[in-house]
Amino acid sequence: MPRFLRPLTRAVTYTRWLHVLLGAVPGLTCASIYGMSDAGAVDLFVGFFVLPIPLGVVAGLLPALRRAEGLQARLMLFPGAHARGAAGPSDAEHVDSGVSVMPSASWNERCRTALWLLLRMETGCATGFASTLLIGQTLALIGATAQERTTDPALFFPALADGPWWVDALLVPVPLMILLGFVVAVGHFVATVAERLLGPSPAQRLAALEERTEQLLERNRIARELHDSIGHALTVAVVQAGAARATADPAFTERALEAIEDTGRHALEDLERVLRVLREDGRPGRQRPTLVDADRLLDSARTSGVKVDAEVKGPVDRLPGPVSREGYRMLQESLTNVLRHAGPVPVRVRVAADEGLLTLDVRNALSGPAAPTGRGGSGLRGIRERATLLGGRAHTGPHEGEWRVRVELPLT
Template identity: 50%
Template sequence: MIFAPLLRPATYARWLHLMLGLVFAGVMVLVYPGVEGGPPLRTALLAAAVDVPVLGLLALLPAVRRQEGVQARLLLVPEREESIGVAPSADWADRGRTACWLVARVVLGVALGGATARAIAVSGDALRAPFGPRALLAPLALFALLWLVVLAGRLQLALAERLLGPSRAERLAAAEARAERLLERNRLARELHDSIGHALTVTVLQAGAAREVADPAFRERALEAIETTGRRALDDLERMLVLLREQPEQTAAEQPGLDRAGELFAAARAAGSPVDAELAVRAAELPGVLSREAYRIVQEGVTNALRHAPGAPILVRAAVADGALELSCRTALTGGGSSRRGGGKGLRGVRERAVLLGGACAAGPDGPDWLLRVRLPLRLGR
């Protein structure tokens, strides 16, 4: 529609932005060479000779690029705000682009200011003339001026995205930040899956056993195990929510390490699965990240054993050999639970943890048992 761009608020915001460039040129003309004496062309050339060096000097200030970026975002109304940077100049390339932007902004502002003055003059002359064909020049001149404003605003926006847009280093930093956020979200998803999945598995098994067994003492132990597991899951959930909400003033609970693996084994025993655990390594001797990830891997192994083979014995081993932490979790291949075929998100999470730490993971049948084996190097890569 031919009138649609003329009705958008962005058109007039861009007009204001263009007129600010005219204001700068006008101030410079008043300062030097002045408005008196000499032909207009000579005055314009002298003003330009003064404006360009001044704009070049302004562009040397890193904060000028930030200020111009903020103003362009507010008044030029880009579709994507990130297309115009708001970071200060970081190198000479940024300063050069800022100088080109300042000169282009002033030139466009002066050109549009002259066109605006001319259109207003033509419209005024047409309105003062006797009624006739010449009177039609007034609306036509204003219509042409508004469309000139639309086109000049689009050109100004394109220049801003080109000259004030993020540099290559800024785009790389933004891409790395997005990748870091994605990795963090994936890590939190794995943490929630492991923690809440384990808690729900233990809770379901304990509740089912308590319903089937008539012994009041067993029911009491089952309810106590459900309460303990639920509280631990709530602590993990609260820690995850603090991280997701990005509230630095709150302190997330410390992530559990391998030293708390005994709690997993106690919960499994309370659910009716005997656990034979041999941890020939002290958590304090491991790097913090290795201890935490090892805990989550053991947790996933125990949870899978409870889910797929409830009541079957679980053998857990952890030892250091050849500069690596070796973890294994063995249980019956089949049981009263669901089938193991295909693997789920839990095993994928274990593999991802192992790969991120430079290790390896293997899971599958081993004779009559199901065996999960993970090897994590003690010296983590950079």
């Protein structure tokens, strides 16, 4: 299909036409009140184009009218996925659509709304007149194609009044194509102006950008939460199941099953909490674990065959919430990393909170069959990212013949 005919097949072309014609309603109302019987050209111009101006200015100053005009523009000028959710979209969606549906919050927005109303009314009246004339010309040419003329086609083509009927038949598509081209042009013009006059203000764009940034950060945090919690649970389950099968000791198997059950239960609780956050159902969820719950991680590692030498110094129970929660996840990922790569090797854990700094130090031997190497892995990368977001730093890698994860987080 030729490119210039493509707009004629899109529904948005005709919804824009309807939107523009609706703008002529105030002018038609004012002209009816002003009186249109035996009215001359000047009276018609005053009734349609001049009298609605004060009405548009006053209406545009109402804050709620900007929201109403924004909804109409989104539904009729920019139909699509965002229009179907126009009942309650977020600020980010307002910016994506190019048109805000928020009430006027400043005089600048009120003046822009008033200017939009004036332009919409004037454009609507002009489009209404042009549409009426071109449709009337098309009907006149169709009627003039009869052998016995019943209408006079002399509107734009006065020389054809006495011409052959077949010439009128050939000219029937001309005013219709002019009308369709005019509709496409006017629709594009109104949509462009709507984005300028009804678009979000710089403050709204900044707020939407901040909201989107917060959403992305929250998604990343949830992804890390699931990686740490579910990854730890699966690692413990695999290690315990493998050890139980290798030993064939009923007592050890019983302890392994208890450890798997306990770790799986906590992982399910974490998963349920994350799903509640995603659903935003408003129900109270389980609090995220903190370093106060570190004994649970250490016991889980011990039941997996790891010899843990742990030491905790300082008021861990009085740490700031974000530091304590992220410190717990870093310790969890460090122990998971040991189980996954080094196996049941001795591990030394040191947690110290003093002088405005939380220090987390986890070391294990590099003698395991699959000791970690390099700086790869999403878990270790997640530890470094968490530390950076909290204004701290993290080092992961070999150190003096051991694998070490050392994290330093400020408490202020």
